[in-house]
Amino acid sequence: MKVIECRDLTKRMIGRNALNQLSFTLEGDKITGLIGRNGAGKTTLMKILAGYWHETSGKVEVFSERPFQNLNVSVNAIYVDDQMKFSHTLTLEDILKEAARFYPNWDTVLAERLFDYFSFHPKEKHDYLSKGKKSTFNMIIGLASRCKLTMFDEPTTGMDASVRKDFYRALLKDYLAHPRTILLSSHHLEEMEDLLEEIILIDEGQVVLHESMDELKEYALGITGRAEILEPLLADEEVIYETRVGDYSTYAAVKSDSPVIQKAKQHGMATGPVPPNDLCIYLTAKQKGGIDDVFK
Numbered sequence: 001m002k003v004i005e006c007r008d009l010t011k012r013m014i015g016r017n018a019l020n021q022l023s024f025t026l027e028g029d030k031i032t033g034l035i036g037r038n039g040a041g042k043t044t045l046m047k048i049l050a051g052y053w054h055e056t057s058g059k060v061e062v063f064s065e066r067p068f069q070n071l072n073v074s075v076n077a078i079y080v081d082d083q084m085k086f087s088h089t090l091t092l093e094d095i096l097k098e099a100a101r102f103y104p105n106w107d108t109v110l111a112e113r114l115f116d117y118f119s120f121h122p123k124e125k126h127d128y129l130s131k132g133k134k135s136t137f138n139m140i141i142g143l144a145s146r147c148k149l150t151m152f153d154e155p156t157t158g159m160d161a162s163v164r165k166d167f168y169r170a171l172l173k174d175y176l177a178h179p180r181t182i183l184l185s186s187h188h189l190e191e192m193e194d195l196l197e198e199i200i201l202i203d204e205g206q207v208v209l210h211e212s213m214d215e216l217k218e219y220a221l222g223i224t225g226r227a228e229i230l231e232p233l234l235a236d237e238e239v240i241y242e243t244r245v246g247d248y249s250t251y252a253a254v255k256s257d258s259p260v261i262q263k264a265k266q267h268g269m270a271t272g273p274v275p276p277n278d279l280c281i282y283l284t285a286k287q288k289g290g291i292d293d294v295f296k
């Protein structure tokens with residue numbers, strides 16, 4: 001069954017398309033990484049999927065229904081970010097009780113165990129939690145709700161290294177015991193690579209790539225060679241990324257099936273895998289080169 005279907009989904013805000021005819025489908029239970037640079041449209045997409053915001057045009061369906069202000073979607077899909085707000089009058093204990101009443105698959109035992117493990121006090125107020133503790137508490141809500149569609153937007157914001165590790169481990173363990181569709185946006189792809197089954201890379205409100213992690217790891221190859229030999233080989237070929245290394249060498253990332261690879265090997269050049277995180281950066285780079293160019 002399709003959990004999410006977006007077809008030409010567009011969201012226009014203040015004269016700009018935050019989402020621009022974005023299309024993709026998610027089927028079955030998977031952990032999917034939603035990757036993109038700042039402002040790519042990740043939060044906008046997830047807020048539309050959660051039913052908080054309506055689309056400007058195009059089709060968006062969650063569990064085959066339009067999500068906007070849809071009760072079935074509200075109770076079966078959760079969106080967790082570091083901006084979650086709760087009534088000032090509620091203590092953490094009250095919030096957990098309210099969440100238990102709202103989400104049909106809520107796991108009280110899991111919520112209580114995580115609550116104790118991360119040393120929360122039942123009478124604390126959400127507003128007064130530190131940034132990292134807020135993210136940790138919100139994570140508890142996201143996991144214990146066991147929603148069929150669980151969306152975490154930059155969930156580890158403010159968490160220290162040890163809590164981040166705990167979060168990813170708890171997420172994986174709970175997912176294995178209770179498979180569901182989990183969408184995880186983060187800038188730290190390298191940190192959650194082992195957790196993800198696939199990624200959706202978005203840029204300027206459009207899907208650039210939707211691949212399994214295995215395919216992503218084999219999507220491109222990096223070539224390093226003497227600039228005067230490699231650069232002519234790259235001319236007229238599709239190059240994902242190219243940069244000078246020192247005075248005499250060039251590094252280029254090309255698709256794994258590019259004819260350049262064979263030619264480069266014939267010249268004795270070194271080739272190697274392109275780490276998924278680097279590939280995502282290359283595919284969404286706004287210009288060739290990097291920050292160093294600013295200082296030239």
Ligand SMILES: Nc1ncnc2c1ncn2[C@@H]1O[C@H](COP(=O)(O)OP(=O)(O)OP(=O)(O)O)[C@@H](O)[C@H]1O
Binds near residue numbers: 036038041042043044
């Ligand atoms: N409430 C809003 N009103 C107007 N424009 C908005 C609003 N929220 C987001 N935008 C714009 O929509 C675009 C996409 O923003 P969005 O927050 O979805 O990106 P993102 O990928 O989540 O970024 P980040 O990684 O920085 O959180 C940006 O150009 C942003 O300025």
